[in-house]
Amino acid sequence: MTLTLVHLLPELLGTYGDRGNVEIASWRLRERGIKHDVLTVGIGDSIPTTADLYFLGGGEDDAQIKACQIVGTSLAKAVNNGAHVFAVCAGFQLLGTTFPASGGRTVEGLGIVPIETVSAKTRSVGEILSKPSIPIATLTGFENHAGQTRFLDELQPLGVVTNGIGNGLDTNIDGLVTEQIVGTYMHGPALARNPELADWILSRVIGDLVPLRAEVFNELHNERVNSVK
Amino acid sequence: MPLRLAIRIAHSFGVLSRLLRQGSGVMVGGRILLKLVPDAVHKLSKNRKVVLISGTNGKSTTTALIAQALSTKSLVASNSTGANLFAGLAFALSQNTSAPVAVLEVDEMVVPWAIAQTNPHLVVLLNLGRDQLDRLSEVRVVAQKWREVLRNLPASCAVLADADDPFVAWASMASVNVIWFTSGVHGHMDASTCPECGDILNWQNEGASYSCNCGFKKPNPEWILRGNTLLGPRNREIKITSAIPGKAALSNAARAVVASQYFGVDGDAAAKTISLITSVDGRFGALQIGQTKFRLMLSKNPASWRETLATSAEGPLNVLLFVNANTQDGKDTSWMWDVDFSPLQGRSVFVTGDRRLDLSARLTVSGINHRVVSNQLAASTTIGACDADLIASYTAFHRLAKGVKKS
């Protein structure tokens, strides 16, 4: 069986180099000789509900609303079918019950996880560092978002923020982890800067992975972490 | 304080700053002038014909080309050093007060202020694309600001606007006197949704035109650049050539010709003047480092990288990429993943700069062989006595440009 990675609506959700996450996941599989397909779903394409791993990136207000309408119930169906999701920034917000839009509007999200996003007075911009709640190295990314995100139920954050804002609302946490979903405010893209996160997500989808020799990503990770410390 | 006195004081501080090697003196002089006479730009624009040039990419080059073409007819004041914020504009106008024409490059966010202060004769709007998102606003926010100020522009001021760019088009449609230009750019990476209503923007003819259900659509251009020919109203045809390489340079040259015509300079004569300009402020200038002769190029966002990589692909085998992430570069390097680096395939690639590891990771994933080097000297040691391209981000470029030989 060939693994299928889905890049959801890059024209709408891809403001911060988010396609990099898909490219890195694919590259890490390729280097290990693991067969897979990358399916880029554009505006007007039908969204598969039986793929293995879905990627959602960041986007501006209008684009986020459009993406939400287009995705509809398909991603929830895919998750019900056992799919995994990696969602960043606007894509992370989309997974929740509501998110804010221009003019003080509140827009209904995909409702896949019990989180809600509200608009904050100041934009969160800059390097973000967090201590992960999963057994991997310190997480590093760059955040740039106006919304802040609240858990509506008991949920596991992806990390405890040591530099930057993350989910905000004085929570000191970033992102979220469930059985199938990883959400975060880290772009950069996150999987380029955090090779261990990339492999952790991939191993949840396909099981144990052989180690990969890819020094440049480890060097990049260390450099970024040390640049903030 | 009388303007003349304020200018004299500002200029002395500018000279002092230069002598103390604190900089070119432009920023210091301009700031002091605005402090002493807050409406100095307004006063210095009176009885002059002003043209403002703005957009994400190409504004320095287009400004230089227009200034050069217009200077064949009259004295021209211009901010040729690229200082395009409040102080830079004030200083440029104060330096050459007898020049009846001013050609000013303006930062995208300063456009509303510059229009209000200078009462321009022409506004040239090039393009709007994602650029330094950690520091600047989203594209739509800038377009909205432009639209608001263009709506109130008097008919005596024309806007030369790019019809290929939905954001420039949307903003410019609000003004009454628009000269539409096209160079046939296809698609726009930030315009998946309509600037007017937020619905999906329909791109037709492989990205050559666009329209939305709300009625927003690409305007009909009256000046069309096709290959090297600029087609205008009344079957006008002007040959456009550029000594500066690349497609973008050619469209900037064409825009500069249209702008010059608007100022009463004959189009063919303007095209001739413009065709001879080889380098603007170090761009495409020759830089000798060790035994290597580099051609220096500036890239600062996905659109300009795409353009530069395409131009460089026809250049020498060796290429050095130099990426920093200081404030002026944008501290977020995620834009790298929006750039298709495949034109580098098969070339001899070196990467350096503060963020060379980001770039190395990016190239690794795209399967582009490259060497990470500590600096440009290290690259030159390996390259030796050959030609090479050096593509640098903003701060690296401006530091290196100081070493470019003035021709």
Ligand SMILES: [Zn+2]
């Ligand atoms: Zn519309």
